[in-house]
Amino acid sequence: MTITIKKCTLEDLRKLQEISYETFDETFKDQNSPENMNAYLERAFTLNQLEKELSNSSSQFFFVYVDHEVAGYLKVNVNDAQSEEMGDESLEIERIYIKKNFQKHGLGKYLLNQAIEIAMECNKKQIWLGVWERNENAIAFYEKMGFVQTGTHSFYMGDEEQIDFIMTKTLN
Numbered sequence: 001m002t003i004t005i006k007k008c009t010l011e012d013l014r015k016l017q018e019i020s021y022e023t024f025d026e027t028f029k030d031q032n033s034p035e036n037m038n039a040y041l042e043r044a045f046t047l048n049q050l051e052k053e054l055s056n057s058s059s060q061f062f063f064v065y066v067d068h069e070v071a072g073y074l075k076v077n078v079n080d081a082q083s084e085e086m087g088d089e090s091l092e093i094e095r096i097y098i099k100k101n102f103q104k105h106g107l108g109k110y111l112l113n114q115a116i117e118i119a120m121e122c123n124k125k126q127i128w129l130g131v132w133e134r135n136e137n138a139i140a141f142y143e144k145m146g147f148v149q150t151g152t153h154s155f156y157m158g159d160e161e162q163i164d165f166i167m168t169k170t171l172n
Contacts, residue, residue, distance in 0.1 A: 001066055003110060008073070010054055013047060016061060019070055020045040023097035028157075031134060034153050036158025056081050062114060064098075064107050072098035074111040076118055084153060084166065086128055091119040091166035093129040112145055116171065125171055130155065130164035 008016055021041055029037055043049070053059055058081035062074045075095040077083070082092040093115045098107050119127050130153060131138045151166035 001105070002068075003107065004065045005110075005114060006063050006065065008054060008063055012063065013051055013054065015063070015070060016050055016054070017045055017047060017065075018074065018130070019073055019099070020050070020097065020116065023072060023099055027097070027135075028132075032157050032160070036160050039158035040156075057092075060118065062111070064111055066102055066105070066107070070099075071102035072096070072107055072111065074114055076115050078122060083130065084128075086126075089123075089125040090168075091115065091124045091127045093120065093127060096129075108141060109145065113132075116147040116169075117154045119171055126168050127171065128166060130166055133163045133165055139165065139167075145169070 023085070024045070025037065026040065028161065051076070054061060058079040059075060059077045062070050063070050073095065074093070077092040077094050078090075079088065082090065083094060084092070093112070094117075096108055096111045098111075115127060128150070129142065129147070131142060132155065133139075133152075147167035147169045148163045150168045152163050153166060154160045155164045
């Protein structure tokens with residue numbers, strides 16, 4: 001199994017949209033109503049929205065490939081692209097999305113390490129993320145990787161308010 005990573009560009013827009021829909025749907029459809037899922041997908045992953053995010057110099061996207069097939073992606077934010085005001089010394093991991101058939105192969109850890117590397121190159125003192133309070137597998141993974149819960153924030157899935165745990169990790 002060969003794992004490679006590639007920074008996304010505007011030429012990757014449709015591929016990014018496709019994998020965003022697929023991974024989000026696989027991960028959350030069983031715990032949310034179809035109406036709320038569709039409302040979120042139609043807001044968060046339109047070509048216009050993704051183009052806006054890709055064009056923001058304070059955000060970066062990376063595809064992870066397994067044997068030349070896109071298996072998932074990472075999105076990180078700094079400065080004003082962060083979804084919460086965490087300050088100039090923080091980097092946000094907004095998305096680590098892995099296709100279901102590629103999960104449990106170390107790709108999440110690989111992408112997390114990529115985010116840590118970016119944070120250190122940018123002289124950030126901490127990395128943080130929001131994770132749905134009911135996503136127990138992800139919470140356990142982040143705790144294992146040294147993150148601790150430091151707060152909460154609201155996340156809207158359609159018209160339903162959900163709670164995300166804010167988890168942070170201090171970098172050395």
